[in-house]
Amino acid sequence: MLTFTIRRLILSIPTLLFISLVIFLLLQLAPGDPMAQVPLTVPPEVKEKMREALGLGQPIHIQYIKWIVQFFWIEPQVLVDHWFGTSFAEGKQRVISWQTRSPVMDIVVQRIPQTLWVVGLSYVVGILIALPIGIYSAYKQYSVFDQTGTFITMIGFSIPPFFTGPLLIVLFSVQLGWLPSIYDTTHVVTDWESFKVQFMQMVMPVMVLALQTTAQLSRYMRSSMLDNLGQDYVRTARAKGLKEGVVVMVHVLRNSMIPVITVIALGVPAIFGGAIITENVFKVNGIGQLLLTALFANDIPMVMTLTFIFAILIVLFNLIADVLYGVLDPRIRYD
């Protein structure tokens, strides 16, 4: 298993390099000019100098290699400096945003907690709702609970978040006035009252994202449980007199969780992608919203870095899913 993990880790390096190349080449085609905002009175030769200062004068492959060095070598050094107070990255060129002229990673680090809170919490909530629904509707297959559960998850699966979001805002913010429609990221939790405010503003974005997760996961959970409930070992377990609860919750559940856990791991990057829309609806200033504004402002280094972070997430969680599958299921052997 360890050799498999190491092999996959090494294999993921060319994958990531290829993805970064694709993103880089795509962004090279961008028609926008970072000098468009500079006043017309600035003479052309000065403009040319400014362009070179942004690293735009060099050929494409040099730009790409420089970006790779900045992202994989200098940015980790900055992180180490930040953690241990050393000064490896002193005076080295970091990835600079064209919008704010400050290091891209600094802005990303400011935005990540908001996204993580909303996305992470919604994923946990989604899993906690989905698993019991899936288990129970498989156990009572074709019961009323199963039928309604399947119908509701199908609806949740089909309604896009950019519709549920505004719908919830109209219902709970405008008509009923219970919840705020905009997520206030400057809010600090200090005591019970402010915790309540934080809770109220998180309910809607979390629920919108959780609906998607729940719909998908409970369908997987149900079919996985159904696959296992008909197996011989379940009859054996019942025949030797185990309690029904033990049979379902220990024997069947543990075996059914194997594929579901990999689906959970594989879904993490997708939910970050879906968060772009939810963040836009509820005005959460997380990394999804950062990507959108950077895109509209032609801030190529920012877009490049953010897209690449999404790619790293996908590759990482694919790896985690594969490894988990091998660890959880002794029948799966990769070597």
Add this chain to the structure above:
Amino acid sequence: MTDQPIAAGPDLEIDALAALQDKEPPKEPRSQWKDVWDQFKHHKGALFGGGFLIFITLAVLLGPYIWTLDPQKLDIRNKDMRPIYTALWDSTAKVGWGNPLGTDNLGRDILANLIAGGRASMAVGWAAMVLALVIGTLVGVVSGYFKKADFWLMRFTDLVLSLPILPLLLVAVTLFREPLRANFGPEGGMFILIVGVIGLTSWMQTARIVRGDILALKEREFILAARSIGTTSGAIIRRHLLPNVVSPIMVSATLGLATAIITESALSFLGVGFPSDFPTWGKLLADSVQRMEQYPERVILPGILISLTVLGVNYLGDGLRDALDPRIRGR
């Protein structure tokens, strides 16, 4: 006593012969598609979904001939009309039979806009789905059938699968919008761009499924037989392999249609989709979010249409999956 068995002897013989005979005429041989339809009929949701999909497709195709109002016509005197049913609970609401679903803030008729938007959304959905299917089937068949291509094509598929799709879609649409618009006009260029990017980023699942099926089919005897009488590879693929992978392709087609419609609407919602005078359901929804407190129906109507269509397509896919799987069929 003794002659009884003798008497029974010829009788038994005759019975045995009668049992071997067919008393009723043999039934018509059943085709596979008849079996599929019989199983499909039992899935209520799938019937409803398929019916709704046909209904909505016909509605957006024939709608403009029945409801002939021009969706782009500005009628500023009649702006901000409410749907006719608002009069049920609010007698002061500005309603009229001329615009049964109301008008928007420039006086454009909402019903006509919904029909036109549905045309665009469905066209994008179908076109992107077909494009993704063609690419996916091609990659899947080639990599399943030709061993040499398999390794590299599948590595390539894995790589594309690990690209962050939604961010890349956003990037691609913002980048290529201008050149395509200049070449094909604002609507045509945008249509090509959106169909292209959705199609190019959603073929991977189809390719994987088709490849898996082809790999299994390739080892079967009928392929060996076909090869032994000298059938060429192209003919084997067309005549023997493709008809056998139609069912997984159909299932992934329904999924592809649903994702394509949702993705197009999401792009429009994020403001990188079609230009605003070219309505699609997602665009209509996105444009109305600003004033949804006063006019909730402008958000809800296109939203419901998107959701119902996608729901119908998903149910159709569910039913097709059950009906096309011979292990489930007949149970």
